């Protein structure tokens with residue numbers, strides 16, 4: 001947090017100066033009030049005129065001072081909030097895939113919108129109020145020490161007591177702010193799910209049911225916000241009552257002073273200083289807690305997590321010249337064992353098809369081989385290097401994923417194939433040709449530079465899937481992980497696409513429920529999962545047996 005605040009030193013100093021301007025204005029007001037009291041007491045016309053001139057000067061100076069102070073503060077706040085937004089976005093975008101997939105994408109959206117808004121609204125407001133009130137407190141106390149040190153000691157003791165009291169509230173304030181943040185995440189996720197499934201809700205006339213559920217979530221969020229606000233108000237009220245008691249005590253003390261010959265101007269000034277000190281404390285302490293709560297939100301959304309740092313530990317480059325060896329791998333989801341003592345080998349250039357009943361563990365196995373899961377026992381090695389020591393980036397640079405749903409960017413066909421990497425044009429054209437995209441590209445007015453509309457809506461399912469295979473070929477991926485890559489296509493198209501990646505030289509590890517006559521049996525091996533055990537079969541034998549059975 002300190003690093004964020006001091007990143008723009010010059011602007012931060014301007015921010016502090018702007019706060020100081022605010023404080024000057026406040027003390028000018030107190031001084032003016034005292035001068036007016038003095039003028040009434042003295043009844044001197046010349047002095048009276050001087051006070052009127054000073055008052056007019058103050059009326060002109062005060063709004064100007066406010067304007068300058070505000071402009072200086074806004075510049076700093078704007079730049080710092082921009083930094084927070086960038087940092088929060090960076091944190092999400094640089095998460096490892098494994099970390100990212102632990103939460104729903106809506107949680108990240110909530111962090112980027114709701115949490116940043118909370119931080120923006122609360123942090124600077126509380127920082128400003130805290131600085132102003134703390135600054136005014138110090139100045140008032142110094143003046144009070146000069147004018148009446150006994151009164152100053154009394155006020156200092158009272159402040160120390162309030163400081164201790166505020167410490168008790170800090171933990172609760174932070175916890176409440178975190179609860180609001182979590183409720184925001186739940187709200188965003190639920191809303192997103194509801195809207196994604198709106199078509200089903202409407203077709204089945206169950207909107208009302210979901211409306212009730214949504215209202216519950218909104219209610220929960222509002223209750224959390226209410227609790228956080230009430231707690232801040234409650235702190236203010238407690239401090240306010242104590243401050244009132246302190247002001248009454250100061251008034252009694254001053255009354256004795258007045259009876260002992262103290263002037264009206266001095267008495268008025270001392271009383272104002274005491275009540276102001278109380279007021280500064282009333283404002284400063286809850287703001288301090290609010291500031292700490294906002295900092296906890298900043299840490300949550302913008303500071304890298306321990307896990308991210310520890311995940312960077314795998315630094316060895318991924319090489320796959322010969323084989324990936326899986327030895328005695330066991331994997332559990334909670335207490336349920338999914339894979340038992342799995343041992344097999346993936347040879348370079350071979351095509352593997354993972355088979356098994358629904359829920360047998362096919363995706364789990366693919367995730368293990370794709371480095372998306374690492375909390376397994378046993379060893380997976382690529383050319384002798386332990387998977388757990390490999391750099392995730394190096395691995396992802398050399399593999400490609402082909403899913404049932406292809407995500408396409410609103411950009412050119414070329415950028416959708418290269419995924420913004422610097423790949424020679426001949427390689428891109430080769431990839432497009434191998435995947436049967438040549439005719440599609442020729443058909444487009446701008447060829448390979450044709451823009452795709454949102455998520456490639458101007459392409460057919462088959463064309464979209466071909467682009468996803470072209471990505472793998474263009475990047476020269478050593479392994480293609482294909483998870484139901486043809487399931488959304490019709491039989492004929494599915495067969496054509498499956499044929500494309502089975503004819504590649506690359507290693508393919510695929511999951512498919514489909515059997516395409518004359519194509520599926522071109523896989524080299526089938527890895528069948530049954531009751532957690534993995535059996536390797538030459539594909540021809542496996543399908544001959546299945547078909548015969």
Ligand SMILES: Nc1ncnc2c1ncn2[C@@H]1O[C@H](COP(=O)(O)OP(=O)(O)OP(=O)(O)O)[C@@H](O)[C@H]1O
Nearest residue numbers: 333334336338356357358359360361362363364365
């Ligand atoms: N994140 C998870 N947490 C807990 N259990 C899980 C999780 N993911 C999957 N499972 C369970 O692990 C088992 C294997 O799941 P997996 O998705 O690997 O099966 P699959 O063979 O790919 O299934 P399908 O063919 O239906 O897609 C299932 O019983 C599933 O319920």
